[in-house]
Amino acid sequence: MATPQEIERKFLVPALPDLSAARPSALRQGYVTLPQDSVEVRLRQSDDTHVLCLKSGEGIVRTEREITIEAAQFDLLWPQTEGRRIEKTRWTGRLDDGHTFELDVFDGDLAPLVTVEVEFGSEAEATAFAPPAWFGRDVSADGRFRNKSLALSGATLIRELFA
Template sequence: MASEIERKFLIKSDAWTAAVSHSVRYRQGYLGQVESSSVRVRVSDTDAYLNIKSASLGIERLEYEYTIPLADAHEMLDQLCRRPLIEKTRHWVEHAGHRWEIDVFEGDNAGLVVAEIELESPDETFERPVWLGAEVSHEPRYYNVCLVDRPYSVWSEAER
């Protein structure tokens, strides 16, 4: 059984940009969502994946990911996925023994920047970088699957 333990945070400064080790641009879309899971297609310039993730709220969820042909993934994104597609650039930052993934969203979600850290256990401790803001792990509106139905561009100032 595959499990993901991930915490999600807002960013309060751009100080993280000086420590970026690698970046990749992603396009992703959701084929469907049922009460128990979501099915996502994600492509970069060279790779494509099909991802199934449990729809549970919180930091620990089931997740399965499979490599698929790039041409098939592009066709699924263009023909089958709900709109809008999620467009973002993911940046990797190493800090105090942990890898952070910083997602800078584009398109209908432009302006949203979140940091994620994957952990070995839900109670694992980690050092918070100075650029890290409020935790939003338990707020569904920040989940990528929710950003399809209600993009960041329509959020009120109070919701941001």
């Protein structure tokens, strides 16, 4: 069995594009693991779906395993994420080239940050991807923009970026 992998690139978004054809979801996620842990364990609630996710690795190719859990299980574990949480609205849509995008509009201390991610079937496809004009700076390799980093110290980054 192949190891489940996530191959994605992430970009900043300087101005919101037309999202009339995209679908929004309210999303909150928290990290069970501590900052120094090399593997991250994350809880995510997206509308009425609850997921426990394990991620490891660096760069644009990472190992990812997810399992759906019940709301009661999520609620039991959620307190363990105190101080390591993010909330955002995720807009899912389709690019002209057929790729799916996930545009995240962050709330709370992380506002006004907006990022967009695109997943790929291979590392070669990710490298060859030509982003549309509304995409901003590529932050795929910048660990400060990983959701775990944003959950831990994103408010400081946001103050630096938008001061």
